[in-house]
Amino acid sequence: DTTVKQNPRYKLARVGKPVNLICSQTMNHDTMYWYQKKPNQAPKLLLFYYDKILNREADTFEKFQSSRPNNSFCSLYIGSAGLEYSAMYLCASSRVGNYEQYFGPGTRLTVL
Amino acid sequence: GEQVEQRPPHLSVREGDSAVITCTYTDPNSYYFFWYKQEPGASLQLLMKVFSSTEINEGQGFTVLLNKKDKRLSLNLTAAHPGDSAAYFCAVSAWTEGADRLTFGKGTQLIIQP
Numbered sequence: 001d002t003t004v005k006q007n008p009r010y011k012l013a014r015v016g017k018p019v020n021l022i023c024s025q026t027m028n029h030d031t032m033y034w035y036q037k038k039p040n041q042a043p044k045l046l047l048f049y050y051d052k053i054l055n056r057e058a059d060t061f062e063k064f065q066s067s068r069p070n071n072s073f074c075s076l077y078i079g080s081a082g083l084e085y086s087a088m089y090l091c092a093s094s095r096v097g098n099y100e101q102y103f104g105p106g107t108r109l110t111v112l
Numbered sequence: 113g114e115q116v117e118q119r120p121p122h123l124s125v126r127e128g129d130s131a132v133i134t135c136t137y138t139d140p141n142s143y144y145f146f147w148y149k150q151e152p153g154a155s156l157q158l159l160m161k162v163f164s165s166t167e168i169n170e171g172q173g174f175t176v177l178l179n180k181k182d183k184r185l186s187l188n189l190t191a192a193h194p195g196d197s198a199a200y201f202c203a204v205s206a207w208t209e210g211a212d213r214l215t216f217g218k219g220t221q222l223i224i225q226p
Contacts, residue, residue: 101214
């Protein structure tokens, strides 16, 4: 099973409110990623966990947080949503040395 | 950091015709190259991958060409059919800032007309 699952598929949030998105995989992959995708733009890497080590991209460091309570689950947390956070959020996972990333269906976040 | 440019952003061809999508990248140390297909409402699915310089990979009606000298990657569809209608993304893997990172192109929306 090469499935990456994301919940919810659609999320509506108010400006200033927190948002928590969930991703899971059962492939025992050691690395899990979060990307942000806006229309007509490339998926943009936000952060990734290699095992228990979190790496956040420099240009989005303060905007997103994440946790990985176990190998299978990874969350993406926005403390205070702004209009600019409206996007599709894609979760992916990979096994070290394989380089192929398996993607979930995405969560479409709309901030009003 | 790595920059990937993908062309064209939109492509419409007739069923049975060929189609070509091209990506250029900037980091000469990039080492893995991927094409992903995304159908409406679905995940990004790995379509093809290529690792070696000037490698040709074929499968599912597609051919992938990699030219590391020119830093160019292309996806060639030889005979389009309606099921090929989707968004296609190239992705380039490189070791950057202490980690392996995947940089995507902006995507190509491919429409196959009957």
